[in-house]
Amino acid sequence: MQIIAQILFLIALVAGIGFFVRNIRRLIRNINLGKEIDRSDNSGERFGKMAKIALGQSKMVKRPISGFLHVIVYVGFIIINIEVLEIIIDGLFGTHRILSFMGGFYSFLIGFFEILALLVFVGVVVFWIRRNLINIYRFLGNELKGWPKNDANYILYFEMVLMILFLVMNATDYQLQLNGAPHYSSEAGIMGSFPVSQFLLPIFDGMSNATLIIIERTAWWLHILGILFFLNYLYYSKHLHILLAFPNVYYSKLQPQGEFNNLQSVTDEVKLMMDPDADPFAAPAEEEEEGEPEKFGASDVFDLNRVQLLNSYTCTECGRCTSECPANRTGKKLSPRKIMMDTRDRLEEVGEIINKKGKYEDNGKQLLGDFILEEELWACTTCNACVEACPVGIDPLSIIVEMRRYLMMEQSSAPNELAISMTNIENNGAPWPYNQQDRLNWAKEN
Amino acid sequence: MAEALKVPTMAEYMAQGKKPEVLFWVGCAGSFDDRAKKITKAFVKLLHNAKVDFAVLGTEESCTGDPAKRAGNEFLFQMQAVTNIEVLNGYEIKKIVTACPHCFNTIKNEYPGLGGNYEVLHHTQFLKSLLAEGRLKVEGGKFKGKRITFHDPCYLGRGNGEYEAPRDLLRKLEVELLEMRNCKEKGMCCGAGGAQMFKEPEPGNKDVNIERTEQAMEVKPEVIAAGCPFCNTMMTDGVKGKNKEDSVEVMDVAELIANAQDL
Numbered sequence: 001m002q003i004i005a006q007i008l009f010l011i012a013l014v015a016g017i018g019f020f021v022r023n024i025r026r027l028i029r030n031i032n033l034g035k036e037i038d039r040s041d042n043s044g045e046r047f048g049k050m051a052k053i054a055l056g057q058s059k060m061v062k063r064p065i066s067g068f069l070h071v072i073v074y075v076g077f078i079i080i081n082i083e084v085l086e087i088i089i090d091g092l093f094g095t096h097r098i099l100s101f102m103g104g105f106y107s108f109l110i111g112f113f114e115i116l117a118l119l120v121f122v123g124v125v126v127f128w129i130r131r132n133l134i135n136i137y138r139f140l141g142n143e144l145k146g147w148p149k150n151d152a153n154y155i156l157y158f159e160m161v162l163m164i165l166f167l168v169m170n171a172t173d174y175q176l177q178l179n180g181a182p183h184y185s186s187e188a189g190i191m192g193s194f195p196v197s198q199f200l201l202p203i204f205d206g207m208s209n210a211t212l213i214i215i216e217r218t219a220w221w222l223h224i225l226g227i228l229f230f231l232n233y234l235y236y237s238k239h240l241h242i243l244l245a246f247p248n249v250y251y252s253k254l255q256p257q258g259e260f261n262n263l264q265s266v267t268d269e270v271k272l273m274m275d276p277d278a279d280p281f282a283a284p285a286e287e288e289e290e291g292e293p294e295k296f297g298a299s300d301v302f303d304l305n306r307v308q309l310l311n312s313y314t315c316t317e318c319g320r321c322t323s324e325c326p327a328n329r330t331g332k333k334l335s336p337r338k339i340m341m342d343t344r345d346r347l348e349e350v351g352e353i354i355n356k357k358g359k360y361e362d363n364g365k366q367l368l369g370d371f372i373l374e375e376e377l378w379a380c381t382t383c384n385a386c387v388e389a390c391p392v393g394i395d396p397l398s399i400i401v402e403m404r405r406y407l408m409m410e411q412s413s414a415p416n417e418l419a420i421s422m423t424n425i426e427n428n429g430a431p432w433p434y435n436q437q438d439r440l441n442w443a444k445e446n
Numbered sequence: 447m448a449e450a451l452k453v454p455t456m457a458e459y460m461a462q463g464k465k466p467e468v469l470f471w472v473g474c475a476g477s478f479d480d481r482a483k484k485i486t487k488a489f490v491k492l493l494h495n496a497k498v499d500f501a502v503l504g505t506e507e508s509c510t511g512d513p514a515k516r517a518g519n520e521f522l523f524q525m526q527a528v529t530n531i532e533v534l535n536g537y538e539i540k541k542i543v544t545a546c547p548h549c550f551n552t553i554k555n556e557y558p559g560l561g562g563n564y565e566v567l568h569h570t571q572f573l574k575s576l577l578a579e580g581r582l583k584v585e586g587g588k589f590k591g592k593r594i595t596f597h598d599p600c601y602l603g604r605g606n607g608e609y610e611a612p613r614d615l616l617r618k619l620e621v622e623l624l625e626m627r628n629c630k631e632k633g634m635c636c637g638a639g640g641a642q643m644f645k646e647p648e649p650g651n652k653d654v655n656i657e658r659t660e661q662a663m664e665v666k667p668e669v670i671a672a673g674c675p676f677c678n679t680m681m682t683d684g685v686k687g688k689n690k691e692d693s694v695e696v697m698d699v700a701e702l703i704a705n706a707q708d709l
Contacts, residue, residue, distance in 0.1 A: 258605025259555035263520045267560065270524045297518060326635040326658070331651030379648035382516045382640030383600040388631055404518025414517065421644035422519055425526065429508030430474040431644050439472070440504040442483040443453035443490075 002094045009091035009224075016228030023235040027313060030351040033360075037305040039251045046250045049393075054249040059391040063320070066130070069123040073159070076120035077242070080113050080166070087224050096183055097173075100191035110192035114170060118196045121163040128156045138319030141328075143338040148317055151237050158230055165223040171197035172204060172216035181209045184216075241316040245392040248314040251307045252393035257384040260401055265294040266409075297405025300366040301347045304402060311394040312344035321386035321396055327379040334379035336386035336396035342371035343399060368403055377403050378415055451490050455504040456537045466501040468572070469534075471544035471553065474509050475675035481682065482675035488704035489545050489569055495709060496582040500543075506533050512548040515556065517641035524560065527552075531562035545569040545700060547601035547674045548639075554606070568602050570612040570673055570699050577618065586620035587706030594621040594702075595667040597658070597681060598633035599674035612673045612699045619706055624665040634658050636684075638676035659684025663694070670696045 039046075052058045057074065061067035086099045100106045131139050131152060144152075174194045176184035204212060234240050241248075272278050298304050321336035322328050328335050346367045354360050368374075380400045387395050407413045414422070421431040429436045459466055470493065475482040493500050511526030530553075534542075542564045544550050554566035567575070576582035594616060602608050609630045616623050628634045637647070637654025647653055659681060662670050670685070672678040675698075682696045697705070 256551075256555055256606045258551040258601045260515055262524065262556060262559045266520045266524050270521070270528055273525075274528055296520065324632065324634075326637060326654045327648070327650070329634075330637075330654050330657050332648045334648070375648055378645070379650075380640050381600070381635045381637060381642050381654065383635035384604040385600075385632075385635065388604050401516070401518060404516075405520055406518070408518035409521055414519075415645045418517055418641060418645040421641070422514060422517065422522060425509045425511070425514055425522060429526070430478060431509065431513050432474065432478055434478045436508060437505050439477045439507055440453065440455070440502065442472075442477055442486055443502075444450050445483070446450065 006092060006094050012225060012228060013088065013091070016225075016231060020231050020235075023232065026351060026355070027235060027240075029354070030347050031306050031309045031313070033302055033347070033350065034304050034306040034309040035302075037307050039307060042254055045254060049252070049254075050246055050250045053391070053393060054245045057391070062391075066127075069126055072116075072119045072123045073127075076116040076123075079116055080120070082109070083113050083166075084224070084227060087220070091224060097191045100186070100188075103188075106191065107193040110170070111195050114167065114194060114196040117163045117166050121160060124156050124159045124163070128153065128160075131156070138323040138337075141319060141322055141335055141337065143335055143341055144317065144319070148238065148341070151239075152317070155233075155237060155239055158226070158233070162223060162226050162230070165219045165226065167197045167200060169216055169219035169223055170194055171200035172212045172219065174198065175201055175204050175207075176209060176212050176216060179209055179212070181213070184213075238315070238317045240313050241392055244310065244314040248310055249393040251310065253395060253398075257387055260398075263296065263405070265296065295406070296409035297407070298399070298402040299368040299406045299410070301343060301350060303406070304343065304399060308395070308399055308402070309343070309347055311396075311399075312340050312347060314392055315340035315344065315394055316392075317341060318391070320389040320391065321394070324385040324389040326381055326383060326385065332376075332379035333373065334376040336400075339372060339376070339396045339399055340394060343367060346371050368406065372403065374407060374413065377407065378418075380404075451487060452494070453490060453504075454501045456501045456506065456539075457504070459501045460537065465538070467499040468541045468543050469537075469539045470500045470502050471510075471542050471546075471549050472502055472507060473544055473546035473549045473675070475679075476545055477507070479675060479679070481679060485545055485675060485678065485698040485701055488698065488701040488709070491704050491709040492573065492576075492582065492700060495707070496576045498576070498581070503533065503537075510549045510552040512552045513641040513644055515552065516639065517644075523556075527557055527560050527562070531557055531560055534562055534564065539564055541565045541567070543567045543569055543572040545673075545675065545698070547599040547605070548676070551601040551605050568606075568608060568611065568673065570602075570615055571608060573700065573703065574611045574614055577615070582703075583707075584615060584618040584703050585706060586618075587708070589669070589702055589706050590620040592621050592668045593624055593666060594619075594669045594671050595624040595626055595662055595665050596629075596671045596673075596699075597626070597636065597662060597677055598630060599672070599677050600633070600635050600639050602673055603633050604631060612671065615699050615703060616671060619702060621669075624667060626661050626665055628661055634661060636674075636677040636680035638680045643676050643679075653684075653687075655680035655684040656687055659688060663688065663690070667694060669702070670694060671699055671702060672696060673699050 057071055060070050086097065089098045090096060130136055171194065173184060174197060177190050234243070295303060301309060315337065317337055319337050325334060325336055350360055353363060377400055382397060384397060387397050424431050424433050428434060456469065472486055476486040508530055509526055510530060511523035514526065515523035542553060547568060550566055550568045553562065553564065573582060577584055596612055596616060598609060613623060635654060636658050670681050672681055678696055678698060685691050685694050685696055
């Protein structure tokens with residue numbers, strides 16, 4: 001009987017981790033559909049930023065209530081996972097509380113995990129209330145309707161259930177130890193301490209050891225299977241940030257937020273135009289003939305860079321960006337969160353086609369138009385509020401600008417007044433139709 | 447006041463074989479917009495007052511390309527940038543000051559990659575340094591004790607991390623400095639950035655500048671201080687939209703200092 005349980009556990013573990021590895025490989029494959037971008041510089045500064053923002057949650061706590069609750073859930077999540085290590089060893093070798101040889105320290109750990117589990121539970125309940133019962137602007141956005149809202153709630157339910165299972169498992173285990181049940185009790189005394197689950201004992205009052213063992217085993221199995229399931233749910237949910245926040249912050253932009261990248265392909269063309277020795281009628285060089293001419297800007301996920309695609313998978317749809325966006329706050333269609341969700345959804349759509357057909361075949365859709373509308377893009381004031389607000393270093397603005405570049409340079413599609421001011425800049429060096437020769441007139445006026 | 451301001455150009459300096467301490471980059475708004483021209487003049491008065499050896503490019507100046515870049519017209523931006531860099535490098539410019547955060551950001555951050563390397567300062571940063579060197583005296587004058595709130599320009603604040611220079615100057619004016627609910631890192635845009643200044647806003651239920659003006663009104667200011675000609679326009683319009691132009695002024699930090707000293 002015991003050996004069958006051990007084998008079943010091994011199968012569950014291998015399947016759970018194996019499936020997770022498969023999905024992570026797909027994720028990496030999808031991200032690599034984007035353009036290469038060199039962010040290998042300044043590794044020291046990048047690690048520092050990652051330690052502060054991702055590990056240290058420095059931006060999360062800028063909003064004290066949700067920030068504080070998130071730190072509890074985050075710390076709880078990481079620390080309680082130490083317990084998973086013991087569960088895996090026990091499961092594989094049929095042991096019971098293998099780490100209890102640590103004695104007093106073990107009791108301290110288990111007690112600490114229990115307190116954290118309770119705090120996580122309370123935190124998650126408050127999250128649920130904030131999301132579902134209180135009218136909080138960032139949880140009311142149109143892009144959250146349907147699946148994204150359900151997805152967020154499923155995750156919260158899941159975390160609640162996992163915490164309950166953990167505490168039930170401990171409570172029944174404690175009762176079995178008190179009862180002196182074989183395999184559970186030890187001559188060394190009680191293993192672990194149960195500051196929270198001891199209050200659950202009355203529920204199990206009067207139950208036989210056999211019933212207690214069934215409950216304990218059920219809770220134990222559901223807990224570990226739940227964790228394995230959750231691990232695999234990540235890829236299908238908005239919840240990848242628990243893993244991707246770290247690389248995402250690491251690879252985020254280090255330059256001042258106001259600095260936009262200069263397009264090298266444009267620089268090359270401008271240089272050629274400005275070069276008095278360039279021969280406009282010269283035949284293109286050999287190597288230039290191969291491949292398509294470079295496309296300016298982005299109309300689909302393939303035109304974005306890998307960091308931008310990583311950004312899209314990292315986004316957990318918290319909406320801090322959108323709640324700070326001046327365009328969104330004044331009723332415009334633009335929502336930086338939607339930009340990230342659309343990018344991810346389109347990338348996933350492309351990934352699905354590759355899963356099925358081995359390579360991408362045009363499905364008649366693209367990011368621009370089918371997901372993100374021009375109206376959204378033109379509402380942006382490039383104020384960087386979204387970038388500043390993101391707790392994990394996502395840059396929705398860079399995607400907006402990249403798509404504007406496509407609209408402007410590939411499609412010559414811009415709002416009329418804007419197109420006129422571009423012509424003004426071209427003709428007379430100012431966005432308004434004033435003569436450049438009048439630029440110093442102000443000095444003579446009184 | 448009646449006589450015209452003395453504004454030397456780089457060409458004049460070149461003809462005399464001299465080089466100024468700093469180039470004042472006026473910008474399109476500062477050159478052509480009636481409201482912004484007042485800021486330009488106030489800043490020039492302060493430069494004279496502090497005996498700063500400066501020059502402008504005058505008719506050789508052209509748009510930095512900021513609106514083109516933010517609108518996505520990278521091609522036009524780089525054409526503008528390369529042309530300007532040629533002029534600036536031709537005059538061997540080392541240090542630039544500008545009263546426009548958009549020009550400031552573009553020249554400081556986006557010109558280096560195209561061959562234009564200069565020390566670039568926003569006028570509030572430059573005025574602060576003049577103050578520290580004892581060249582400029584900033585005193586309360588008529589703004590002492592007045593309720594003033596500072597609206598952070600995106601491209602000075604979030605864009606380049608400068609929140610304190612304008613506030614330090616305002617404190618020197620001994621004003622009652624009030625902070626809006628959304629200030630500094632969380633400062634809300636006036637609605638002009640990203641080339642919005644040059645287009646109609648997209649459909650929505652409110653204009654961004656109205657929302658921002660309402661935030662400013664919450665602290666009941668007598669003056670809304672700005673550090674950007676576009677913010678100035680947007681906030682001025684916002685105040686007018688609220689019919690408050692008689693009780694609330696929108697002024698650039700440079701204007702406040704110049705006015706305090708009756709320059």
